[in-house]
Amino acid sequence: MSLPILTRRRTLGTGQYSMEVSALGFGVMGMNYNRGPHPDRAELIALLHQAAERGVTLFDTAQVYGPLINEELAGEGLYPYRDRVSVTTKFGHRIVDGKYFEGELDSSPANIRRVAEESLQRLRVDAIDLFYQHRLDPAVPIEDVAGTVRDLIREGKVKRFGLCEVGAQTIRRAHAVQPVTAVQSEYHLMWREQEKEVFPVLQELGIGFVPYSPLNRGFLGGGITEYTRFDSGNDNRNTLPRFTPEAIRANLAIVEVLNAFGRTRGMTSAQVALAWMMAKQPWIVPIPGTTKLAHLDENIRTADLTLTPAEVQELESNVSRVRIVGDRYPASQQRQVEGG
Numbered sequence: 552m553s554l555p556i557l558t559r560r561r562t563l564g565t566g567q568y569s570m571e572v573s574a575l576g577f578g579v580m581g582m583n584y585n586r587g588p589h590p591d592r593a594e595l596i597a598l599l600h601q602a603a604e605r606g607v608t609l610f611d612t613a614q615v616y617g618p619l620i621n622e623e624l625a626g627e628g629l630y631p632y633r634d635r636v637s638v639t640t641k642f643g644h645r646i647v648d649g650k651y652f653e654g655e656l657d658s659s660p661a662n663i664r665r666v667a668e669e670s671l672q673r674l675r676v677d678a679i680d681l682f683y684q685h686r687l688d689p690a691v692p693i694e695d696v697a698g699t700v701r702d703l704i705r706e707g708k709v710k711r712f713g714l715c716e717v718g719a720q721t722i723r724r725a726h727a728v729q730p731v732t733a734v735q736s737e738y739h740l741m742w743r744e745q746e747k748e749v750f751p752v753l754q755e756l757g758i759g760f761v762p763y764s765p766l767n768r769g770f771l772g773g774g775i776t777e778y779t780r781f782d783s784g785n786d787n788r789n790t791l792p793r794f795t796p797e798a799i800r801a802n803l804a805i806v807e808v809l810n811a812f813g814r815t816r817g818m819t820s821a822q823v824a825l826a827w828m829m830a831k832q833p834w835i836v837p838i839p840g841t842t843k844l845a846h847l848d849e850n851i852r853t854a855d856l857t858l859t860p861a862e863v864q865e866l867e868s869n870v871s872r873v874r875i876v877g878d879r880y881p882a883s884q885q886r887q888v889e890g891g
């Protein structure tokens with residue numbers, strides 16, 4: 552079988568701040584943070600090279616992943632490809648001298664500037680392709696955040712602005728100060744909240760959408776069962792209500808729906824999950840993460856699998872018959888997201 556090469560492109564945002572990227576991106580986070588055991592650094596770097604060689608041009612990281620080590624990995628791994636790939640990163644958590652103050656936010660202009668300077672070093676780039684606010688900081692008006700990123704863009708340190716997990720009004724207010732290229736929020740067949748109020752605003756303003764955890768942290772890939780044990784030191788699925796053994800046992804009915812749909816079409820459950828969201832809008836670019844070449848190839852092939860509107864409806868209607876057990880976030884983390 553020939554190697555899958557990702558030739559399809561999609562555009563996030565419009566006009567001066569638009570960004571053309573591969574139709575599917577790559578989430579770097581889980582390579583060394585929050586997704587349990589992982590291969591050694593040399594293997595991870597080789598996998599990043601494989602992704603770039605296969606045509607992936609959008610790679611996603613954040614200062615808080617690790618903290619810092621995930622940006623460092625992306626910076627080192629993608630350095631040979633820096634002229635043809637984009638690395639997006641995020642600010643907004645309180646991290647001082649490499650120490651993460653869990654749950655504390657800091658989108659003060661001074662901190663945004665500090666993160667920009669440090670991320671440029673770790674990513675080994677001259678300008679950050681897309682700089683997202685990771686979580687809304689109630690202490691800093693979104694206009695001040697957007698204004699600070701606008702200034703960084705004028706200074707040439709950042710190219711574009713993004714937001715994560717925000718509601719419609721915040722998007723409008725930010726966009727009025729500095730056009731937003733993309734909003735990145737959780738979105739998959741088990742979490743579709745964004746369709747209600749956020750998608751109409753994105754459509755209206757011409758902003759792209761980057762679904763994070765598009766496989767619901769691996770769950771929709773089908774390899775997780777009630778007997779799966781998550782690494783207590785490096786896997787946040789331990790803390791998520793949807794990943795208790797009881798919730799997993801109940802929610803596996805959704806994976807069965809995806810398997811049944813894929814069986815007649817030669818698609819795996821992960822491919823069904825990704826193809827579904829790519830069929831929803833042309834301005835959606837998912838960023839599944841993996842530590843395995845086989846999964847990278849499987850995910851990349853999704854870009855060539857098209858679902859018709861009737862198939863999308865069939866899938867949604869079959870999934871809607873399953874009652875999902877467990878919240879997506881514990882209360883402390885849910886408080887940090889808007890509109891969902």
Ligand SMILES: NC(=O)c1ccc[n+]([C@@H]2O[C@H](COP(=O)([O-])OP(=O)(O)OC[C@H]3O[C@@H](n4cnc5c(N)ncnc54)[C@H](OP(=O)(O)O)[C@@H]3O)[C@@H](O)[C@H]2O)c1
Binds near residue numbers: 581
């Ligand atoms: N903005 C935010 O607040 C936010 C929050 C969370 C994540 N993110 C971003 O979103 C990216 C992806 O999110 P995520 O890692 O949480 O979730 P995800 O992409 O939904 O799932 C990743 C998990 O799925 C498994 N997987 C990947 N492809 C598979 C396949 N074809 N079949 C079966 N399993 C497969 C991976 O395991 P293997 O390694 O075994 O393949 C990995 O553990 C992150 O890297 C990060 O950049 C952003």
